[in-house]
Amino acid sequence: MKQFLFFRKRWQRWFVDKGSKMSIWRIDTRTQELEISGTPPGWEKLGGRGLIARILNDEVDPSCDPLGPENKLIFSPGLLVGHRLSSCDRISIGGKSPLTGGVKEANAGGSTGLQITYLGCSVLILEDQPEDPKLNVIYISPTECRFEEASHLAGIGVYETAASLLEQYGPEVAIALIGPAGEMKLKAAGIQNLDQDRVPSRIAARGGLGAVMGSKGIKAIVIDSSKGKPPGIMDLDGFRKAQKIYNKALLEHPQTQVYADYGTAAMARICHSLGALPTRNFSDGNFESIEDISAETMRDQLLERGGESKTTHACMTGCAIRCSNVYADESGSGIVSPLEYETIGLMGSNLGISNLEEIARLNWEANDLGLDSIELGASLAVAAEAGKMEFGNISQALDLINEIKVGSPDGVIIGNGAVSTGKAYQIERVPVVKGQAMSAYDPRAIKGTGVTYATSPQGADHTSGLTIRAKIDHLDPTIQIEVSRKAQINAAGYDTLGVCAFAGFGFGAAPGTITSLLNTRYGWDEPGDILQKLGQITLSLERKFNRAAGFGKDDDRLPEWMTKEKLPPHNAIFDVPDEDLDKVFEWADEVDQW
Amino acid sequence: MVVEVHLHAILRFENNEERQIIRIEMPESSSIKNLLGKLPIDIDPEHMLFVLNGRTSGLDQKLKDGDVLNLMTALSGG
Numbered sequence: 001m002k003q004f005l006f007f008r009k010r011w012q013r014w015f016v017d018k019g020s021k022m023s024i025w026r027i028d029t030r031t032q033e034l035e036i037s038g039t040p041p042g043w044e045k046l047g048g049r050g051l052i053a054r055i056l057n058d059e060v061d062p063s064c065d066p067l068g069p070e071n072k073l074i075f076s077p078g079l080l081v082g083h084r085l086s087s088c089d090r091i092s093i094g095g096k097s098p099l100t101g102g103v104k105e106a107n108a109g110g111s112t113g114l115q116i117t118y119l120g121c122s123v124l125i126l127e128d129q130p131e132d133p134k135l136n137v138i139y140i141s142p143t144e145c146r147f148e149e150a151s152h153l154a155g156i157g158v159y160e161t162a163a164s165l166l167e168q169y170g171p172e173v174a175i176a177l178i179g180p181a182g183e184m185k186l187k188a189a190g191i192q193n194l195d196q197d198r199v200p201s202r203i204a205a206r207g208g209l210g211a212v213m214g215s216k217g218i219k220a221i222v223i224d225s226s227k228g229k230p231p232g233i234m235d236l237d238g239f240r241k242a243q244k245i246y247n248k249a250l251l252e253h254p255q256t257q258v259y260a261d262y263g264t265a266a267m268a269r270i271c272h273s274l275g276a277l278p279t280r281n282f283s284d285g286n287f288e289s290i291e292d293i294s295a296e297t298m299r300d301q302l303l304e305r306g307g308e309s310k311t312t313h314a315c316m317t318g319c320a321i322r323c324s325n326v327y328a329d330e331s332g333s334g335i336v337s338p339l340e341y342e343t344i345g346l347m348g349s350n351l352g353i354s355n356l357e358e359i360a361r362l363n364w365e366a367n368d369l370g371l372d373s374i375e376l377g378a379s380l381a382v383a384a385e386a387g388k389m390e391f392g393n394i395s396q397a398l399d400l401i402n403e404i405k406v407g408s409p410d411g412v413i414i415g416n417g418a419v420s421t422g423k424a425y426q427i428e429r430v431p432v433v434k435g436q437a438m439s440a441y442d443p444r445a446i447k448g449t450g451v452t453y454a455t456s457p458q459g460a461d462h463t464s465g466l467t468i469r470a471k472i473d474h475l476d477p478t479i480q481i482e483v484s485r486k487a488q489i490n491a492a493g494y495d496t497l498g499v500c501a502f503a504g505f506g507f508g509a510a511p512g513t514i515t516s517l518l519n520t521r522y523g524w525d526e527p528g529d530i531l532q533k534l535g536q537i538t539l540s541l542e543r544k545f546n547r548a549a550g551f552g553k554d555d556d557r558l559p560e561w562m563t564k565e566k567l568p569p570h571n572a573i574f575d576v577p578d579e580d581l582d583k584v585f586e587w588a589d590e591v592d593q594w
Numbered sequence: 595m596v597v598e599v600h601l602h603a604i605l606r607f608e609n610n611e612e613r614q615i616i617r618i619e620m621p622e623s624s625s626i627k628n629l630l631g632k633l634p635i636d637i638d639p640e641h642m643l644f645v646l647n648g649r650t651s652g653l654d655q656k657l658k659d660g661d662v663l664n665l666m667t668a669l670s671g672g
Contacts, residue, residue, distance in 0.1 A: 253641075255667060255668070265672075266602070266603045267669055268672075270602070270645075270666050270669065271672075274645055275648045296602070296606065296614070342672050439672075469670055471643070471652065471668075473649055474650055502671070
């Protein structure tokens, strides 16, 4: 308890106007002042990822230092956030990425998005940078914003920090926080959020946004909406009617049951069977120990182990899909929650590690440091190729993670991501686009996803437009452009709504419900397929920002070695022609903005 | 001819014998669609991925002796 006394030494307080209308909240991290304003023109019909792209275009110099005072850190709940619609309360966090140097949005479940909207805040923007390097916690409620010095939390892991803040502020607050990696401004650092069980594991992981938060001296934002209220709905009856149709479609969809019983880990065998499972630094598409890291094995283990194990778990209140889990050891004691496919791919097969418990322990360490497990897994595999660890050796992997913790030169190199690791150790086989590591789908065997990796303004990222579900030959280079384009527009649309990608199949089976929900929520009269429009606007704005930041056609490419080095078992290379890649966004400059 | 069918995730439950791999004898020139009718579980092709020898395939794809067919519910991501 002693440490909490430090909080009292220096704080400032602002009382803010209570009002039901949604407002823009800006917190100046240098002056520690909050400013609340109305919504500027062009922002009204955007949220989440789309609003981040708009704000970056309107307010952030594309050439600025991402870790300098000109960059902004934006917390932007999606347009449908705030109503406990199943799987629709995600928070988008964004800014200029220290990892890619371009536009960045990373989103997460948990309670941060919901509680920000309960403040009456449609977007929260952290601006400028303090001259004083001391860490602070920002506390915000509908009536108050104050900075509390938090130097006692410096270097403290995410789990202990969250527990300490929950003890101080009570169990009902939402928290967005960084770990030591964010404080160290490492480019693989993310921003974590509490899940519905108050575990700080819902990470807006990609692109180094944790470093941006660290650069502004903010360890955590505590959001107390206990005196807040849900955002208003213009036509409640109409909204509930659309919600009912969506819920029914979601619950009846076969994917819902797979995700509930097996989680995202079910993707491991799918990727292996398609020859696309990243293995030992993307050198193979099959992993000889696939059964040991499969969702089927994980489920059997968790059911047998019991205790704190959970095969199904919701990251957000009210989620009907419940794709999350709690992975426990043999005594039933929880190791990490959740254990997801991307981590199994990047920190499992990609490191040659064939034991789920070991992967879970690596995952916990990554979480506690506040690191993106995809970027870290890719970095470690590049380090392994350089001889810094043996593939499959868990203790050596943990040693390297410890190097990050202590801030040694090796640790800083690895914690800054796969490009940094490849450059320092002179390894050319680095699986990145625009400086960001690929997720757990080798683009040579799922070529549509390769098109997404290459052309997404976000850098390599499966959440920008995964194509594995398409019933096409994923090895045929001639049919991938349109599939990727559609997937990217949909993904950008869902990210603007605050909708989980897995809710997409519910909306897909209930056409028109997105437009109905938005029109009834906001009193709009938008016709047709609003998802497409939101996606197109968002991508158009993101590309505009990237162009101004210096990106060109040459950046919309996979690394050259992936166009030459054959991937077993199909011996596939990435052979979608460059001129086809350039067609993916040929429409984007013509998009009408709101 | 004999085709090996691998069942994934929830398809395991639906197969009462809890077997993940089933070997099925089929007439020559049978398609994936023909094979589905011989399985001990109901399959809704609309929501399924058919991965034949490592490649996503359609219902009309012809089978040959020794083929390995992975049957899995299509997922949107990991």
